[in-house]
Amino acid sequence: MKRRLILKLAGAMLAGSVAFSGAALAADVIKFGAVAPKTGPLAGGAVVTHWPNIKLWAAQINARGGLKLKDGQRKIEIIEYDDQTNPGETIKAVQRLVTQDKVDFLIGPYGTGFNLAVAPVFAKYGYPLIAMTAITDQIPDLAKKFPGMFFTLGSTTPIVQGVADILSELVADGKIGNKIAMVNVADAFGIELANAARPIFKAAGLDVVYDKSYPLGTQDLSPIVKGAKAASPDAFIAWSYPPDTFGLTGQAMVQGLDVKVFYTAVATSFPAYGGKFGSAANNVMGTGGVNPDDPAIKAYMKAHKEITGLDADFWASSSVYSSLQILEQAIEGVGEVDRAKVTEYIKNNSFKTILGDITFDENNNNVNFWTVGQWQDGVYQGVKAVGRDGAKEVRLKSGWK
Template sequence: MKRRTALKLGVAAAAGLAAPRLALASDVVTIGAVAPKTGPLAGGSNVSHWPNIKLWSTQVNEAGGLNVGGTRKMVEVVEYDDQTNPGETIKAVQRLATQDKADFIVAPYGTGLNIAAAPLFDRYGYPQIAVTAITDQIDSLSSKFPGMFFTLGSTTAFASDVVNVLSKMRDEGTLTGNRIAMVNVADAFGIELAAAGRPLFEKAGFDIVYDTSYPLGTQDLSPVVKAAKAANPNAFIAWSYPPDTFGLTEQAVIEDLKVEAYYTAVATSFPAFGGRFAAAAEGILGAGGVNPDSEAFKAYAAAHEAVTGAKPDYWASATTYSSLQVLQQAIEAAGLDRDAVKEHIRSHSFDTILGDMSFKTHNNNEKYWTVGQWQDGVFHGVASTGRDGAKPVRVKHGWS
């Protein structure tokens, strides 16, 4: 499904309909976007991905457009739903490049879809700021696809910080044993994290007493949680995507899974997660985080809600918006030549709402949040590589 959104002064076309062109083609910069609006990853994409494209493009156009070589050009967004299907992602990227003639394309949503699309981004010369991809293949991918950039870090970095958080809890006596139950979604994201986590947990002296995977889109996760509970763990770790993050936590509440540390990955940072589980969310650890007390994040969150009608999440939303700030600053510095934009991204630092961001080592941003925790109704970052404002970790005290 294609949606052409010609944005000017915050006015967007209705879904599924072609909007009237608000300017001549020479006066616009066409931005392509493909990500799930349906399928298993739609819940995450509709929180972290699409609203930030809307916010950024609205703000750019309200400011008069992108400054390209001294000329203001309005942003026009062309959207496709890939239905959480790599084949559809590939077809959409190809269509954006060859038929829609997009000047730039926002990277897809999720690790697997980004990796699937990388050859096409490279073939057509587009920079791919793979904002929601977490992988240990950063070095090899950036070597093979020099225009591919990463914002959220590597699989090993994420798994390492989860291990470090639990190790510190154990040292402090708030985690009273070494028994870990670990589960993962059988997608590139979850498979890589589980593979990275196993040796790291074992090296740190933890005993993985339950270890299983489940297919992406699994509806009934009660057997997973029941089996994890039966293993009598001290901590529960799930390398999960949004539907299963909610589903596993639903079952953990039902089963009264008694652990001192409970971690789920993507979507733990969503406001809807805190809203759904309320007091039960207190103490839950999850992927990412932000410093919600920073003035930059507060201003961004207020703008996000004003434009989209929804609150941003406490992790990938701000990073997605920051990646669009990077793209904007690179375009305004280097123009519409995509090779020049890629080189500018590779060689410069960028001012974003998360602070400075740069990609000078293997096209990888080296400052990012890794672990967050729900504390007093807010998801605070508790571990990062180089970001300020981390909170001390708290023990998980029950489900009410």
């Protein structure tokens, strides 16, 4: 019995190592390692926002002949691993990419927690880490601890401030009253945003008349919406995750929650949101955005659809792609595969991306980003940004038809 099993295991491992060395041939390509979920709870987001952009980016670079280095052009190869939405697997896969696959560069993983979990490993081996899907207020601390870590998606406070600014402007113009119903998913992201929002809303003269949290994975969100409705607010703000973003919107439609501002957080910018709710989604606000009329964004979205067969989302997709552009331009700027020099280059230069120019501040942070967007006639438009042009006028929500 035992011997048979050992034989089998040895066979499996042999098969594994053969397949694996086959993938790592071709001497003069530049190898990039990518680890993110293809299975597990975060896979749904990663297959919309993360993986298609990597595919698009690699296809475009190879189509133009590869990255231009001092010693000529070199094509790129992506080595992908699924981390199963498990940080232990992410760390293991990064170690494997560095020590076994010997990749030249690494692409940051997907999600706040996962970017932070790999930061020590990236730092240990001297790989620059562009965190393209992380939102946190700990950026100064993290940048001090991990000098090769960069942030492109933004931080918590400006995102909340964007919402507060929109609301207080509407109140000042006499378009809505100042009563706010606020709910949040009781998970790291939702709690952090809700905690940041309470003092900011208060300072903006807003009156939070309903403030509730619900556990991650709650199936029945009707009591939450019912409670909010009973407080008869002027605006409904939800610091929500993808499943509850859809759930809360559905409940608001069913119960006819009559507010002039309806805001849900993550996934509101997904094409699937507009697709599911159709005209009812009109004038719903959400986190992040882009300027879809910008020619660079237009070209990007077209290429995204053509090469990957999927629609880009209207927020983090463009941030992921821009981060890859930064990596690309830094490698070409240095002209060789030298990770320390590339890290320095990212720190000290400005980059032309589809989102506009990106320069990192002293905390390795990109401070210019879209904070609030809104579905307007079937397109998710950026309506509030820090340092980005092209924000559209905010519209008031009227009914769920």
